[in-house]
Each structure stands twice: as structure tokens, then as C-alpha cells.
Amino acid sequence: MNDWTAPSRIALDGSSLTLRDIVRLARPEEARPPVAAVLDPAAARAAEASVGLRDRLMAERRPIYGVTTGFGDSVTNQISPERAAQLQHNLIRYHLNGVGPNAPADVVRATLLIRANCLALGNSGIRPLVVDRLLAHLNADILPLVPERGSLGASGDLVPLCYVAATLLGDGDAQVGKHVLPVAEAQREAGIEPVALEAKEGLALINGTSFTTAFAVLAAHDAAGIATAAEIVTAFVSEALLGNASHFAEFLHRAKPHPGQVASAAQLRRLLAGSRLSTTYEEIIAEAGSLEGRDFRELEVRIQDHYSVRCAPQVIGVLRDTLSWVEPWLTTEVNASTDNPLFSVDEERPHHGGNFYAGHVGQAMDSLKTATANIADLLDRQLALIIDPKFSGGLPANLVPPELSAEAGLHHGFKGMQIAASAVTAEALKTALPATVFSRSTEAHNQDKVSMATTAARDARTVNELTGQVAAIALLAAAQALDLRGLDRAAPRTRAVHALIRAHAPYADRDRRMDQDIAAVARLISDGSLARAAGTADEREPHAAAS
Template sequence: MTTTGTELFLDGTALRVTEVAAVARRTVPVNLGIAPAALTAMHESVLLKRELIDTGIPIYGVTTGFGDSVNRQISPAKAADLQRNLIVYHLNGVGPVTAPDVTRATLLIRANCLTRGPSAIRPEVVSTLLRHLDADILPLIPERGSLGASGDLVPLCYVAAALLGEGEVRYRGEVRPTAEALRAEGIEPVVLEPKEGLALINGTAFTSAFAALAVADAAELAYAADVATAMTCEALLGNGSHFHPFVHANKPHPGQGASAELIRGLLDGSGLTTSYEEILVRRSGLEGRGFRTLEHRIQDKYSVRCAPHVNGVLRDSLEWVGRWIDTEINSSTDNPLFAWETGELHHGGNFYAGHVGQAMDSLKVAVASLADLLDRQLELVVDEKFNAGLTPNLIAPRDAEDYESGLHHGFKGMQIAASAVTAEALKHSGPATAFSRSTESHNQDKVSMGTIAARDARTIIELTRQVTAIHLLALAQAVEIRGVHRAAPAIRRVHELIRDHVPFTDRDRRMDHDIHQVERLIADGSVRAAADVADPLFPTDR
């Protein structure tokens, strides 16, 4: 892939997760095209395919049936019609319609994989796919129906059907017949040649779309979680020395160290946190006594003290998960493949989404653990038994004589909601890849379940973002009760961002809209931008 200004030329080798997210979320305008070198490779593999078809040899999915029907050879004259039937008989997805950003990511990844060359699909077909993406003509893809092996056959058939001008699409904010949307944009429907239907649907683009966006979203969550930990430390008058470089240099996992370093940067200048060194200076010794009760804890509870060890797992997981997904979205993931340089035809199983499935199962466990961490921090902040003198449930301070005293419950309901959402995140964290099914007459007798794992990761990230939003709302309330002027500058900036969208909670009121507002601030990077402290592991230009 090469870029020129706002143009992105695909070649199937260098597309990155961050670029997928940018195109899928339309954060920057990008004109898409195919790199010249990729055009050459695609043309050559198409020529080889045509030559081999003319020899009369059986070529899987081109002059044979599909899957278990591989032993049924047809004449070359029927090969084009076979591709249409392949698409039609897989249009049986169920469940909710896939979100627009995932659909855009699917179109981009499938196009990129096909530009590598070995798939023997004409460049004009892929160019048409990119025109759909440019015009935001999005097929309505049901989420359910893929096993993550033999490719995302069912979901990607909806992409292929749209290229044929069939079915319905989301276009200009409405669901419209595909043919109508294509006419509006001056796009001609595709007429498939042999192998081209199989090339379009026999790949992992749908699974990888969920995965790529999950990686991008989890990186923002990792940052927001460290912001939450820093604010928790301030709200609880905690011990900032838990994040001292010496501690984490002696357990040098990169993610753990980066988390601690970021928290230190966020707490820089805090007038609310203390340190072990300050405790040593400020507090006298036993002075001859055999026992005394300390006025100040020298260690915080695990959900604060060990936060870098929890978030560090997510951060280190993201490093290798991101590499795996980058590899997947730059691979030829269909079958068969045509080696035009040597004139060879190869049958294999690159459509198997095993790496994506394993990556997503691992990612979702790490993210769910983060939800649990933040839920435990929230409990400490709202519970008067543990919150170091903050009001019960963070209710607005009032004089006892005030009529409103005793009538309000602050963040009691919010903590209940966070606990419920956390439980749901944890429930979804079981490994999907362990549940392989034998299907299609035992041809697909071992499948990856990668699509379900990736969809689960998406769900857990959404749930964890909701928990994080609730926690940040509570922390903004807590810091305000403590005195915002005493907080670290970075925390004051995050507090200001939240207050720009959500008011202080001075009485019982509905707060679901508040949660949605802060969810959005996490997802779009506003929390990171407001804190304005560099992430050592995941800079904004990563």
C-alpha cells in the first residue's frame, strides 16, 4: 500500500489497522485506488487462470463444485454461471445488520487482500468494490452465519451480491435497492468471470474487520483506563509511588511499564496523591510504643496498586494482536491461488481465520479483565467504608439542616449498572475458538470460529467502554468534591472535558445520557486528547 496526500493505493502488503479504522470511521477523507504493481500481478494471474481453464483440468471452485462437491467437474462453458450460484446459495445470514464501520472495513480489507494478485480476479472488479466504498454504498450484511473457515462465505456473499447490483444497501442514510444506488452513482454492476465469485467471498475480511476495529478501540480503552486509575488514585488520596519506575523496571513487561509511566505522567503535579517517601517524612516513628494505628495507608488496594499489571496485559496483548491482524489483512485468504510467476496453481486453506480467532479470544479476556478492574475501583470510590472521607455514593455535600439532605443517592445506581455490565463482559469472555463444529458434509470438519470470537471482542469492548464511562463520571464527581484545583493538570483537563458535556450531579436524576456522552469521548479519542500526556506504547500516530 502507498499513500499520496489523501489517496491510498492498495497493493495487499502494507495496509494497517489504524488505516482501516480511519477509512471505516471516515475520520479523514481518503481516495482509494490500486497500486500499479498490484495491477500487473492481478492481470497476470487472470491470464494464467484463463490458460489453465482452457486446458480442461479440474480447478477447485472454477470448474468443480464447492466444498464437498469438489469431485463434480463442469465444462469451462459453465464456469461463469457457477460463480453466480455460489453467491446466491450463501445469502442466508441471520441476526442484526452489521454496523456501517464494520461493513466499510470489510470492503476495504477484501479489496486489499485481492490486490496481492494470486486470487485471479480482474482489477476492474476490485475497482468497482472500491467505488462502492468511496460512494458509501454499504451492503446490508447480517452478522451471523460465518464459521471463520472456508472464509466468511455468508457475510461476504452480501458484498458480492451488491457488486452484481442485487439486494439492498444502505446509501445516503437510507435502505435502498442496490441497483438504484448504483444508478445514482453511475456505477455499472459487475459481471463475474470464473473464480471471481469465489475470490470475493472465500476470505477472512468480515472477521478481520471486526478484529481491526477492536484493536483500534481497545488501544483507546487502554489509555482511558490509565486515566481512570490516575483519577482513582487522586480521589482516594492514594499513594502515587505504586507507579514508581523502580517498581516496574524490576518486572519489565513493556505494557506494564508503559501503563505505570502514563499514570505517573497523568499524576504529575497532583496535590491529592501522596507517596511513600512523603509518608516517611511526614510521619513519626513508634517513639517507644509497641503498637500504633497509622492514620494513612502506605499501600492501596490491588485495584489501584496493581492497575498497571492488569492494563499491562491488555497493552502487551495489543502489540502482538495488532501484528497478527496486520498480517491477516495483507494476505491472500482465498482458494485456489495462482502463482503467475511460475505458472502454477495451488490449492490450500488460507481462508482459515485461526490467527484472528486466537487473537480475539485473547484480546477479549484482557479487555474483560480491565472492566473488572475499573468496576472494583468504582466500588472503592463510591463506598464510604473505603473512599477516604468522600461522601457516601458521591452525593453532593450538604448541610444537615438542608431539606435535600438524605433524599439523594448519588452514584449508587451507577455502581449497580457498572457491576451488571461488567458481569456481562466477563460472561462473553469464554473462548469461542474452542467450539469448532464439523459442517458441510464433514468437508469443513475443523473450523476457526474466528468470526464469533471477533464479534465477541467487539461486544466486550463496547461493554467495557460503558463501564469506563460510568467510572470516569464518578471520578469527575469525586475530584470535584475533593477540589478540582488540587488535582494534577492532566486530570483537571479531563475533568473539564467531562464537564463540558455532563453537569455535576447535585441531586438524583437520570444519567444514561451522561454515560453515552462519555462513551463517545472515549471512543473518538477525546479523553486522550484532553489529558494530553503521551502514551509510551500507543502514540496517536501509531
């Protein structure tokens, strides 16, 4: 189903939210029609039932973590039910200590949506009223200013989610459109009443993985776009190098049938169909002729391309196959109760546990960013081939146009672009270092094993951004190479992508600044325009298992 036929309202029931829905709500500029989220009536009834159980258990004056006890290592401090609401307000206040830049708007929107959906399962002892207010802020696009740093990924995203909870109370500042306003003022203008929290409700709002998972869902979506872009770059480079398209033959990849590899090779065959620049093994052999009785000769043309071209499906396929299990894991996470304690209405008892531990999200993001960083390295190596005359098969050094021969020695073409791509690639590879192995013991050794998933997810976002920049530089260079080779001989799909690139970045007929070209082409990758031009837009959609 595409965005044009998607529903404009999503009813949250805690169990059926899709990754596609999250992206559509988080990035409303990409959604047609605009989307709003509401609480499903059945979910509201389930939440009311858990609140009833919460209140009955409190009336028995039994210790319930975070309801009638302190938090973390202070669990041994039991308080009376009459003081439970004040405890929740204090919980919010003492976690308002985030640092670093504020999370972007799409991450905050996704956070509000995922948190509301987790609470919609009805296990958290929180009133439907509070969930409705969370969604009211989302639908009015009143977005808390949430610092990115401060979460260990267990016990949930305490620090960043406190900024969300404080917004419901009417505290702090919020982004509303292009303006930052006091939350209370934004609420008055939108007709939204602030919330007075009851027992457990502050903990229900902050003791979960929603901030981490928001980064993760968007990172997975964007990584799918990176995979598609990498195939487009590879097709460009293969043509620029007069490469051997037989490397992508169906027989070869069915002989090692990892699904992502098979899909990537198939995509390259589609992209290169009709090319008069790329060649085949049979054409190379025919041109080379026979040995004619000689014992040795040196072939003028390689029968195998360098690994960065020949093995591209094996590299890109790893990212595609990583997404095939990352997306189901994330779908499970966004449709789960991730706070503590949880209330079982059927059993009439609370359950104390650790669903706030974001281990699956952290592992997914560490794996995803490794696969994506490998794409940056792949494209950096492809770029090096087309600008170096030792490997480019007759292209001018650094892709300096031959028409500048009268100014020989004055122009350096894509030399600086390759330097920039190498630097960005190195940063992507460095950022791919796994975060989840850096668990810390905090809070008097109560939180003595934490997931670090928030850092992993933020890193995955950064690696996507860096890899997109490398892909943009490689595309600009490859587009220049096709101009030099003869664009009329390129495959129809690569010509279509070339036309899109040229609409935003002109042919480099002499040395000039190219930073704005990089930014423009990176946007074409991130917003899906590149995939649409190549006729591969469907590849950006989440896998069937995740949607």
C-alpha cells in the same frame, strides 16, 4: 504521522495496507482529509497475470476447485469451462442466508477495503475490473447490508461476503448515507456498472477472512483507546482516594519490565504529576511519625492502596502488550491472500489450501477481549472503592454531596451507577469466554475444523463497548469525587479531563437520571476526545510494529 498530513489516496498493492489506513477509511468522520482507495497499477498487472493462468488451466479442462468443480463436499463434481461463470453466480445466491443485525457502516467499509487489498496481491484469478468495482462502491460509500451472523471463520466469511459480492452484481439493498436504496438504483446514481462474474471470481470475493478481520482491526483500535481511558480513570481514582503515587514509580516497574506495564506506569506518572491530592510513601511515613518506643500502633493511613489501584499498570499493561502482538498479526492478515485456490504464475499451477482459515485472527480476538474485560473488572473495583465510605478515606457514601444534609436520607447519589457498572462488567466478563474453542463440523464434514474467528471478533467489539461504558461510569463517579475533594488540588491533566467531562455531564448536586451522561462520556472515550484532553492521544495510535 497524524491524520492532518496523511495522504488522501491509498494505492492498494496487497502488501502495505496499515491498520491506521483501515481505520481512517472505515471511519471517514475521523479522517482529515477524506481518504479514497485505488488499485495500484502493479497490482492490476499481477491480477491480470493470474487471470491469464486461470484461463490457460481451464482450457486444459483439468479439475480446479471452485473453478471447474463444485464447492466444499461437492468438489468431486467437475463441470466444463463453459459453465464456470454460472457456477459463480449460484455460489453467491446460495450463501445469502445471514441472520442477525446488519454490521455497522465502519465494519462494512473496512471489509470492502480489506477484501480489495487481499485480491490486489494478484494470486486469486480475479480481474482488476472486479477489484476496481469493489473500491468504487467503497469510495462512493455504497455499503451492502451485511448480516453479522452466519460465518464460521472458515472457509472464510462465506455468508457475509456474499452480500458484498451480490452488491457488485447489482442485487440487494445498500446503505447510502442515511438511506437504504436498492443497489441497482444506488449504482445508477453513482455511475457504477454492475459486474458479470467470470470463473473463480465469486469464490475469490467470498472465500476469505475480510469480514472477520474488519471487526478485529476496529476492535484493536478501540481497545487501545480503552487502555488509555483506564489509565485516566486510575489517575482520577488515585487522587480521589488520596492514594499513594509511589506505586507507579519507575524503579518498581523497571524491575519487572513488561513493556505495556512500564508504559502504563509512566502514563500514570504523567497524569498525576503536580497533584496535591495523591501522596507518596515518604509523605505517608513523615505524617505517621515513629513508634516512639511503642511495640504496636494502628496506622491512620494505609501505606499500600488496594490492588485495583496499586496493580493497575500490571492489569492495563497486559492489554497494551496484547495489542503489541495482535496488531502485527492483523497487519499480516490484511496483507495476505486468504482465498482458495491461489494461482502461482511463476510455477504455472494452482495451489489448493486453507488460507481462508482465520485462526490467527480468532486467537488474537479471544486474547484481546479477555485483556479488555479485565479492564472492565479493574474499573468496577475502583468504582466500588470511591463510593464506599469504608474504603474511600472520608468521601461521603455514594458520593452524595454534603450540601444535601438537610435532605438526609432522600438522596442516593452513585448507588445506582455502581449497580449498573457491576451488571455491565459481568456481561463483559461473560462475553470474554473464548469463541475459538467452539469449532463445529459442518458441510458433510468437509469443513470439519473451523476457526469461529468471526464470533471472537464480534465479541471483542462488544467487550470494548461494554468496557467503555464501565469506564464512563467510573469517570463520572471519580469526577464527582474530585469535586468533593477539591478540584483545585488535582493534577493539571486530570483537571483538563474533568473540564471536558463537565462540559458534557454536570456535577450531580442531587439525584437525577444519568444515562445520558454515561452515553456522552462513553463517546468521549471512543472518539479519542478523552485522550486528547489528557494529552495522551498518541497512545491510541497502532504500535510501530503494526504501522
